[in-house]
Amino acid sequence: MVSIFTYRDERKLFAVIGTVIVAALIALVQLDAVKSGRPSAISVGVNSGALFLQSAVATIVGAAGGAAGAIAGAPRLAADNRRLNAENRALSAENDRLREALSVLPDALAIEQAAAREPSGIAATTIGYDPENQTRVITIDRGARAGIKLEDGVIDADGVVGRVIEAEPFSSKVLLVTDASSKVPAIVQRGRWWGIATGTSSRIQLQYVSQDAALRPGDVVVTGEGRSFHAGLVIGRISEVYHPEGALYQSALVEPAVGFGRLGRVLVVPR
Amino acid sequence: MSSWFRANPEAGAPAYAPDAPAWPLVALALAVALLVQSTLEPLFPIRGATISWVLLLVLWYAIRTGTGGGFVLGLIAGACEDALAGNTGAAWTFSTALVGAAAGRLARTWLADTKLALLPGVALATLLRYALFSAILAAEGRMLPLALAHFHAAAWQALLDGLVALALLALFPQLGRYGAPRR
Numbered sequence: 155m156v157s158i159f160t161y162r163d164e165r166k167l168f169a170v171i172g173t174v175i176v177a178a179l180i181a182l183v184q185l186d187a188v189k190s191g192r193p194s195a196i197s198v199g200v201n202s203g204a205l206f207l208q209s210a211v212a213t214i215v216g217a218a219g220g221a222a223g224a225i226a227g228a229p230r231l232a233a234d235n236r237r238l239n240a241e242n243r244a245l246s247a248e249n250d251r252l253r254e255a256l257s258v259l260p261d262a263l264a265i266e267q268a269a270a271r272e273p274s275g276i277a278a279t280t281i282g283y284d285p286e287n288q289t290r291v292i293t294i295d296r297g298a299r300a301g302i303k304l305e306d307g308v309i310d311a312d313g314v315v316g317r318v319i320e321a322e323p324f325s326s327k328v329l330l331v332t333d334a335s336s337k338v339p340a341i342v343q344r345g346r347w348w349g350i351a352t353g354t355s356s357r358i359q360l361q362y363v364s365q366d367a368a369l370r371p372g373d374v375v376v377t378g379e380g381r382s383f384h385a386g387l388v389i390g391r392i393s394e395v396y397h398p399e400g401a402l403y404q405s406a407l408v409e410p411a412v413g414f415g416r417l418g419r420v421l422v423v424p425r
Numbered sequence: 426m427s428s429w430f431r432a433n434p435e436a437g438a439p440a441y442a443p444d445a446p447a448w449p450l451v452a453l454a455l456a457v458a459l460l461v462q463s464t465l466e467p468l469f470p471i472r473g474a475t476i477s478w479v480l481l482l483v484l485w486y487a488i489r490t491g492t493g494g495g496f497v498l499g500l501i502a503g504a505c506e507d508a509l510a511g512n513t514g515a516a517w518t519f520s521t522a523l524v525g526a527a528a529g530r531l532a533r534t535w536l537a538d539t540k541l542a543l544l545p546g547v548a549l550a551t552l553l554r555y556a557l558f559s560a561i562l563a564a565e566g567r568m569l570p571l572a573l574a575h576f577h578a579a580a581w582q583a584l585l586d587g588l589v590a591l592a593l594l595a596l597f598p599q600l601g602r603y604g605a606p607r608r
Binding site for chain 1: 456459463465466467468474477479493496497504505506507515517569570575
């Protein structure tokens with residue numbers, strides 16, 4: 155009589171069963187997180203660990219890029235420096251004059267300007283991207299601990315960047331407006347025509363615009379009032395208009411205002 | 426009666442013997458690959474595609490260890506990619522694990538025979554992983570909206586991965602030496 159399992163076989167059997175159980179646990183944890191809209195424990199763990207390394211690499215890359223640019227542009231920088239110094243002196247004089255003018259403005263306007271200078275935005279730095287480049291998602295170095303919540307809008311100095319889709323304790327994931335699954339209510343500034351801005355991976359398509367809208371290349375597209383953004387934030391400019399015969403709607407290709415190739419500092423704007 | 430797991434001693438020695446690299450080395454390589462892919466690579470895409478160092482590591486490990494080893498490392502590496510990507514559920518986890526397992530299994534047959542099989546082999550693994558990724562994502566209820574664009578990027582990634590695998594093997598031939606010699 156020969157036994158089916160040797161001691162070694164049993165260990166292998168346990169290893170296989172253990173692997174299957176671990177795989178099933180990972181699946182359950184990940185899928186439960188997806189369904190509930192919360193980050194999973196695996197996601198929180200990996201991202202917390204990766205945060206510091208990603209921050210360090212982002213800093214080094216930024217510094218290296220800056221240094222290389224400085225060396226390459228040294229002669230031009232010297233000329234720019236002279237020109238800017240002259241401009242700076244002129245602007246300083248103008249600033250003094252404007253400060254004097256500001257001091258005599260009515261109180262209401264002064265409060266409004268103070269409110270504009272007191273932004274509720276949370277400044278953050280881009281530290282990571284989708285490792286497989288299949289989705290347009292970035293990681294920023296501020297999370298729920300800094301007050302960031304799901305669906306908060308994200309902008310930079312040029313316009314709309316995206317919206318928060320995952321807020322972990324110390325970092326957040328931002329779905330860029332160029333991602334194909336991103337949809338933002340949008341308005342063409344010139345005629346107040348409504349549409350939906352959807353990503354095309356590299357650019358943005360303005361869809362569902364009424365056929366009677368006279369869209370033109372160069373028109374500025376801004377956000378409409380929505381879940382993540384207040385109205386009026388710049389999305390980009392129309393570069394091409396598609397006006398198909400017999401279709402219910404027309405669409406347009408929009409060049410994003412934001413340079414997504416080199417995203418650095420961004421501002422998370424809580425709703 | 427033969428065992429389910431153990432090779433039949435009477436059928437001759439296995440043509441392939443696992444030769445697992447040290448775990449700390451693999452863990453370090455995985456961490457570096459994830460860091461490179463999530464910080465530097467997306468800044469320099471080639472036709473929308475980037476080299477998947479994580480997949481290359483999983484394939485290399487699978488070839489050296491077999492089905493189980495490929496599956497386990499694929500599971501860990503994929504879970505890390507899902508965590509860093511943020512919008513993919515468990516799609517990378519299982520697509521990478523399954524491709525790792527398949528590579529481990531195939532390593533014992535035709536893939537081990539010639540280095541020239543490496544380019545189509547790695548390219549095939551990349552495309553298979555993308556197909557599994559799309560299928561799992563669809564099963565989770567989230568289709569890739571621009572399937573053609575994503576496939577275009579995956580096809581370029583397949584080519585890049587295959588070329589990089591060949592180049593690595595040419596530069597570091599010790600990466601290709603594994604297992605006990607055939608008897």
